[in-house]
Amino acid sequence: MPDLGVILKLLFMVVVVMAALLPVITWVERKQSAVMQDRIGANRADIMGIRVLGLLHPLADVLKLFGKEDVVPLGANRFMHLLAPVIALIPGIITLAVVPFAGVYDFGGGPASMVAADVDWGMLYVFAVGSIATYGTVIAGWSSNSNWGLLGSLRGSAQMISYEVTMGLSLVGLFMCFNSLKLQEIAQAQDTTFRVFGFLEALGFVHALPRWLSFVKLPMWGILLQPLGFILFLTCIMAENKRPPFDVPEGESEIIAGYHMEYSGMRFGLFYTAEFLEVPVIGMIVATLFLGGWTIPWLSTHQIIGGLTGVLGVGAATGLCLILHVLSFFLKVIIMIWLQMQIRWTLPRFRYDQVMDLCWKIMLPLSLANVFVTGLVILAIQRLYR
């Protein structure tokens, strides 16, 4: 049976995301749109006149959505119609199981990895779960007995399947660099620095170069090793989430609200929640793969614990390091959420054929080229340092 630690770690992630990040993100979304459109933004919801910057709006949203009538349209497949929002919500939540929110620590009872399911095939799990997400969209549109809904779900399924292919390929280069599919191992591999001009030494330029060049160090983050992979992966995973500029399955001006057009009340709220839930989940995965996860740049775990042990003792130093890493991780997640909000409110919606062309004609060849070039560079480095 799963032990208490696993349940606690999973609970921590789910509570942080569902209770802390999710309501704030709906607020951020509104404020961001207000900034982009030169408005003041949500600030009217109040309890006894207390408004706290409009932070009470998520509460008002939920109350309103629960108060609405839950309509199942005539001729709809009732069972599937009621099931679809739940299917849409599940993948985002269960992805949290493999995301490491801090490193591996030894509190005296052997190494403890701060991730609920520390599996070797972590990224494969993320891909598998992500591929199931298509069904929420497909079933919602089909079961509503509505042509707009059906069009939306056809668009949605085609878009999500297409971007899944590129999403997988865009990460192959990263897996080659870090030689692992395990999210915790990928994060740990980024817990170090590399000398930017180190390759010049290997080429035999040692004496011709100023000495300070060999002290120029950068954190070994995925984004620095795989810049193209980062752009491709972020684009793909945002397209998977179906938020603007990739919201063609919803496309208000063409197909009204697409696949969730016939949903009302909290069932619509569940689709809305699913989309918003995926924003921090995307942030977590991108942060873990490309931004070093829980690591602190230029300060490895050994340095932190080693430096603090003299002052605090081993136990407290490890605990403080854990807290620092958790804070570092969520700071990166928040930066990624901010970036997604910027993109969402800056770019207008692409046309459907543009979305498909972007995937198959631009990003797929680029991701294949990325794999090829990464392979060449890794081979060259192995030759140089042998």
Added chain:
Amino acid sequence: MSTGAVLFYVFAGMTILASLGMVLNVRNTVASAMSLVVAMISLGAIYVLLDAYLVAAIQIMVYAGAIVVLFLFVVMLLNLRTDVFPVARSRLPKLLGIAASGWGLFVFLRLLRGTLPAISPAPEGFGGFRELGRALFTRYVLPFEATSFLLLAAIVGAVILAKRRID
């Protein structure tokens, strides 16, 4: 019973129920395809219980996540939802099906009576992507490359067929 055994029976039961749901549900094609998805996912769970992680992930990614979505795509485009499939004229498929399942049952019952051979424990790293990748790119590299050519031919064929209809 260990946790693994309990989970095995749960997922095996789910697989059987979902497969039956897929075959018997002729009235509603989409519901039938969704049963197939449930069967695929519970099969994936059984692979996980067998330590075949890569196969499990691929089972869910490719079969449940892509192929059945394409089935659904076609079903929804053809709008088969209210159609009742016509009763097959020929009896041959039914007879063949009964014969095949009878043979399967016969083999199963014979296996049940005899004693099963002892199974050696799985080697280190069994079922992981590393072992599988190593095997694919060294020992089985020829079949692997041959399969990729087959897929390339299929892609080219699909493009040509689709293009002809547009021109």
